[in-house]
């Protein structure tokens with residue numbers, strides 16, 4: 503049996519290694535147009551800033567793939583013929599498969615802005631984007647980043663490291679407040695301004711002006727303000743990369759539609775990771791998960807299907823962590839849902855750089871959000887999964903901390919404030 507995996511990101515790579523554990527005999531081919539080897543996409547910024555080499559961002563030694571008899575192919579797939587089970591390769595020729603996993607990831611959003619394809623306008627998603635950025639910063643005296651969120655702030659930090667001043671255009675009234683509760687979002691907005699970045703809130707992009715040579719020369723905001731710039735970063739979110747399957751028999755919505763076993767509507771074809779959209783029953787919204795660890799979890803389920811075994815994906819308790827400049831953010835469970843039954847306890851240090859939020863219902867805690875404070879993922883996950891009541895969590899709050907030695911601990915202070923608030 504020949505299993506082909508399109509994509510060598512965290513999803514493709516995990517699925518390939520997992521499948522080898524489940525099936526010692528099948529032939530496995532993993533294909534990527536971007537790079538021969540799997541590397542850590544979240545580490546792109548560290549490559550750019552010189553903190554890590556590309557080689558250091560590979561989670562596995564190069565020998566892993568040969569050791570596990572996983573064939574690597576560096577090419578782009580241009581077509582999938584699901585009737586004949588055949589893939590077309592950009593460099594020419596075809597490749598047959600018996601079972602297929604599509605793990606093609608996501609792409610930076612573009613919303614049809616005039617000038618969005620000019621030189622100097624780019625997203626931050628893959629290695630070619632990194633190369634583009636290297637070229638674009640050479641002539642950039644001023645940059646504009648369109649869209650808030652995690653990737654935008656990474657791009658700002660990268661540009662800052664080259665001495666390029668940055669202005670953010672953010673549609674919301676505060677940075678990332680569609681995800682973060684208001685005080686945490688205000689904390690990030692404050693930090694961005696303190697770092698010297700321009701932050702224009704409730705402001706969108708209207709058009710990007712050509713400087714007369716096919717390069718960006720300025721942008722016009724939806725408030726008709728003109729900002730001169732030689733580089734525009736488009737970081738207004740990502741969408742599933744489904745271009746490859748658009749003209750095939752495989753069903754798509756926003757992503758490639760799959761069931762809870764990560765199977766598409768076509769026999770022997772699976773999809774997982776950033777490109778997949780899990781169809782939920784009833785009125786629930788389909789599930790799109792576009793972070794590192796969910797790619798890994800989905801890959802493990804897809805690998806079982808590729809091995810001919812049954813498995814069902816359990817998204818578990820939501821978790822995400824990231825860094826806004828030097829501020830670490832961790833979130834566990836459901837935060838900022840704003841459902842009527844939900845109650846919140848929020849503690850913030852007077853320095854405005856540390857906070858702890860606990861979200862709870864009458865009988866149990868459903869979410870925790872921390873800024874500048876690290877909590878143990880497994881412990882918070884267990885509290886939420888075991889439906890621990892607020893009193894229990896407050897009593898054990900200090901146990902969650904895993905900040906490095908000599909860091910200040912704030913749990914006792916926060917728990918005392920929380921206990922007073924609910925007394």
Ligand SMILES: Cc1cc2nc3c(=O)[nH]c(=O)nc-3n(C[C@H](O)[C@H](O)[C@H](O)COP(=O)(O)OP(=O)(O)OC[C@H]3O[C@@H](n4cnc5c(N)ncnc54)[C@H](O)[C@@H]3O)c2cc1C
Pocket residue numbers: 508509510511512513514533534535536537543544545546547577578579580605606607608626627628653656743746774775776777792793794795797823824
């Ligand atoms: C700058 C940046 C920072 C991030 N930081 C974080 C973070 O801190 N924490 C976090 O949880 N997540 C982070 N993410 C998101 C995370 O990286 C993604 O969720 C994850 O990489 C998705 O993995 P994937 O394997 O599904 O897809 P991808 O990593 O996108 O891999 C897709 C693969 O498919 C290949 N491919 C696509 N089309 C074709 C084709 N036609 N033919 C051949 N190959 C093809 C590509 O070459 C690539 O190898 C970040 C993302 C970016 C861009």
